[in-house]
Amino acid sequence: MNNDGSLNDIRLNASVSYRRDHGIAGKDVTEKLTQNRILTNNDIDALTVLEFAAQDILQKYHAAMRQMEARLETLDQDLKLRKSRNPIHHIESRMKSVPSIFEKLERYGKDATLEAMEAYIMDIAGLRVIVSYVQDAYAILDYLEHQDDLEVVTVKDYIAHPKPNGYRSLHFIVKIPVFFLDGKKSVPVEIQIRTIAMDFWASLEHDLKYKSVYEIEGVDVGAELKACSQIISGVEKRMQILANALESNRAHPKERDVRQARQMNLADTVAAPAEIAVKLAEEGAQKDAAPVFPAEG
Ligand code: 0O2
Numbered sequence: 001m002n003n004d005g006s007l008n009d010i011r012l013n014a015s016v017s018y019r020r021d022h023g024i025a026g027k028d029v030t031e032k033l034t035q036n037r038i039l040t041n042n043d044i045d046a047l048t049v050l051e052f053a054a055q056d057i058l059q060k061y062h063a064a065m066r067q068m069e070a071r072l073e074t075l076d077q078d079l080k081l082r083k084s085r086n087p088i089h090h091i092e093s094r095m096k097s098v099p100s101i102f103e104k105l106e107r108y109g110k111d112a113t114l115e116a117m118e119a120y121i122m123d124i125a126g127l128r129v130i131v132s133y134v135q136d137a138y139a140i141l142d143y144l145e146h147q148d149d150l151e152v153v154t155v156k157d158y159i160a161h162p163k164p165n166g167y168r169s170l171h172f173i174v175k176i177p178v179f180f181l182d183g184k185k186s187v188p189v190e191i192q193i194r195t196i197a198m199d200f201w202a203s204l205e206h207d208l209k210y211k212s213v214y215e216i217e218g219v220d221v222g223a224e225l226k227a228c229s230q231i232i233s234g235v236e237k238r239m240q241i242l243a244n245a246l247e248s249n250r251a252h253p254k255e256r257d258v259r260q261a262r263q264m265n266l267a268d269t270v271a272a273p274a275e276i277a278v279k280l281a282e283e284g285a286q287k288d289a290a291p292v293f294p295a296e297g
Contacts, residue, residue, distance in 0.1 A: 054098055057114060058124070064178050064187035065093055065125035071150075071176070072129060075143055087136035089196055092128040096121070122154070122173045123190035130199050133240050134159060137170045137193040144174060144191075151175040153188065159198075165222060166229025167202060169194040197232045201225075 069091055076088040096104075101121050102112050110116040117124070131137050137159060145152050156171040170193045175186040194202065205225055241260045248257040 054101075054114060054117070057118060058095060058098075060178065060180065060185065060187055061125035061189070062095060063180075064176050064189050065095070065127060067178060068125075068174065068176050068189045068191070069093055069127055071144075071147070072127070072140070075140065087131050087133070087139065089130040089132055091130070094126050094128075096124050096126065122188045125187070126190040126192065128199075129191060129193045131193060131195055133243055134195055134236055135240060135244075137195065140193055141170060141172060149177055151186065159194075162229065162233075164226075165205070166226035167205070168198045168229060168233065169202065195236060197236050201229050201232055 072088060072091060076086050080086045101117055101124060104121055105112055105116055108120055110120050129137075129140065131140065141152070141155070144150055151174065153173045153175055158167055158169050158171065162168045171190065173188050173190055175188050177184050178187050208221070208225070241257075244257040245260065
């Protein structure tokens with residue numbers, strides 16, 4: 001959306017869709033606003049008109065997001081009652097901004113229309129679920145897959161397959177039925193599940209990415225971030241082993257869980273990340289350096 005031509009296309013498409021869907025002249029509304037000089041013929045003008053035309057659709061996604069959040073909270077409460085633990089640490093929600101939606105459509109090479117927005121943009125409504133342990137992320141996906149009115153349409157497992165920069169999270173799109181005055185609609189919501197540790201990494205990486213200067217002479221920032229992600233992953237695995245062993249002790253001891261915990265050694269846990277850091281520094285933090293974590297038994 002860098003030139004006036006495409007902005008005008010967006011305005012025109014939004015106006016036509018609005019008129020068709022609402023039976024009133026969206027173009028007249030646009031002109032009235034423009035004549036009153038609330039809008040001018042620039043980027044803000046086009047995006048504001050678009051926002052107006054899209055609000056009806058966005059409301060639908062907002063409703064779906066709230067209902068999905070309630071589902072997750074109910075699941076968490078139920079697990080607390082039955083299994084005495086709350087896997088969900090907290091939930092964040094966000095609606096994608098209209099400019100961001102249309103930037104994504106442009107990236108996908110799709111027309112800047114409201115129809116395309118509904119057909120191709122699956123993360124208009126998004127929830128980020130922060131959990132304690134890696135196993136919790138997969139357990140929540142599994143519970144949702146077993147709710148028969150939900151449809152999990154795509155799963156991107158960046159935990160099993162981290163992004164090249166070290167980003168880890170479990171992403172999936174769930175379609176949830178929502179009842180409106182004109183009937184039931186199945187609305188997609190993007191869910192990102194990540195542990196507290198993954199969230200820590202992603203938040204700082206995001207923060208660093210937007211620093212005005214993202215380079216330090218003699219330091220490979222990307223390789224450092226990737227190494228941090230790998231270290232975090234190693235620490236998480238050890239925390240998971242501890243949690244499993246403690247849980248196992250509390251209920252019906254499982255030999256395997258307890259044995260895994262016994263085979264861990266606190267000294268290794270502390271030493272391993274430090275060793276990796278030294279090794280990376282020695283190797284000049286080469287991009288493809290793959291730190292080796294202590295075996296987990
Ligand atoms: P916002 O404001 O959260 O929407 P695709 O669906 O494959 O065409 P997309 O949508 O970019 O591409 O999907 P992807 O990469 O699976 O996940 C996008 C979202 O995941 C991002 O949202 C971030 O919230 C998060 N994310 C993905 N990669 C990274 C990363 O390397 N670092 C951090 N910190 N977060 C990441 P948006 O679209 O950026 O923004």
